[in-house]
Amino acid sequence: MRWSEAFIPTLREAPKDAVTVSHRLLLRGGFIKSLASGIHTYLPLGWRVLKKVMRIIREEMDRIGGQELHMPALTPAELWEETGRWEEYGDEMFRVKDRKKRDYALAPTHEEIITELARKEIRSYRDLPQIWYQIQMKFRDELRPRGGVLRARSFLMKDSYSLDRDWDGLARSYELHYEAYTRIFERCKLPAVVVEASAGIMGGSESHEFMVLSESGEDSLVICSCGYSANTEVGEADPVPVEFKDGELKKVHTPVEGTVEKITEFLGIPAYHLMKSLMYVHEGKPIFVVIRGDYDIDERKLVSIFPGIRPAHPEEIKEWTGAPAGYISPVGLNIPVYADLSLKGGKGLTSGANEEFYHLTGISLERDVKVKEWVDVRLVKTGDRCRRCGKEVEVRRAIELGHIFKLGTKYSEAMRATFLDRDGKEKPIVMGSYGIGVERIMATAIEVYHDENGIIWPISIAPYEVILLSLNPSNPEVRETAERIYRELGNVEILYDDRDEQPGVKFKDADLIGIPVRVVVGERGLKRGVVEVKKRKEKESVEVEPGKVKEVVMKMREELYGY
């Protein structure tokens, strides 16, 4: 492709709304264009990347026996009502009505549709197993789209579904997907870690996520050097053990701001000898949740234990305890107390005295607080202890690229998708569901591979393999040499920058869009009979005679592919 004829609208400055590295570079490089919040157009360059990603996905899905099909995105409400997800999905589901006022959903996922297909078509155990997949736009009205393409409201997903006779069969299908996913991310040069995850609205028994560590990620992982890793939403780790020293209950004057920092500094005590007392409202009534001072509460855990819980308002706290938030504790109050496990055995603790500028020291949970229930609501953090090996774990941000679920018979039972087994009995199909975010692979590759000048694509998903710069096309020798090289490299994916632009512009653009191999034809080199070839990720270029360019380029290309 000649750049002079291509539609590659690069930007010198990124739109101010783009904050995430991948979002900025995708916008600046002319890969995507945003249409509305979380909705994007994929421009020619971006679409080339996505097509390559999809090709890799298809090859690996086909390799495990997957068969590609394509389901509608517009789906009748009745199907979703059968499984209860018409209600369960809530506001995240885009809903439309037809002219007869019948309800439809723009599918956020396709379990119901695949199960409908299976129950109509699968009769006998002889029809199983099956792996069916598709790559398609999904629609989810996300609470908050973010990071450009990282969390979008319409996005491409490869979703596959396995249909098996029994749980052993499901285990095999699951394993096959695990392997396919591993290969897909390897081929995209993305270092994915596999973690245990929660199944959420999908349901089912077991699920794993394929994650890539990145500060732009929205998930956080607990990682231990012993090999244990999990999403913090299901991750287990023990609090750092500390010693509690018993003491007498005393009221002390604390004329400072009621924050953990200020109070511990004023009293000269470590944060873990503080009992953080927080008030929430659950089912219309106040409750206390207490946790060790060096920890925070994981609101996700809290909500799963106390559905519908909300933090108490400042006025409510004042009314119930007589003090502002920084000076409260359950001691002496008749309000139910839920204590986090980090406080197990807690004594000699400091917490509010329910009077502004006063705290209590020497609190013993056993003696002074009526704990209604011990709960695990602690936000796991770096330094916590691995439950398997006892070593310190690390908490890191990550991007979720893929998620696999063992659904079991949740959908097949709800929708009566059954088959007749060898023994003549009717049994529900045992199902699995598996997803990959296509644009996320593109964005994550940028998050992982970029420098201050732009993207450095892994060659397997680069929009072009080679970029050829003709530094001064008005010089006949430069132009002719570049044209000749362009023709010679006709069988690789090459972008030929033949524009009438300053050299600087071409260098900057080439770096920005991140093509892995760059060939430069310029006057300066030609005077010495050479052109330059360079990998995007390397600093130094090699000088080669024009006649040898093809050979050198092909070699670099192979190195990059890792053949």
Next chain:
RNA sequence: CGGGGCGUAGCGCAGCCUGGUUAGCGCGCCUGCCUUGGGAGCAGGAGGUCGGUGGUUCAAAUCCACUCGCCCCGACCA
């Protein structure tokens, strides 16, 4: 949904507080000249319902009210 911020030309911004003629600047875009190894220079030019609606006023980008959109931080998910 809670918290924070932003809407002025394709992109980045100034002007608004303290209302007052044709609403500015840089980049980009068009024409010509010139230039050609890391986003050149000169000259000329095109491009705006100042997010929208309503109000205050002789007069609104500027003040007030409502509204829509977008981004960021938190609770959900590929």
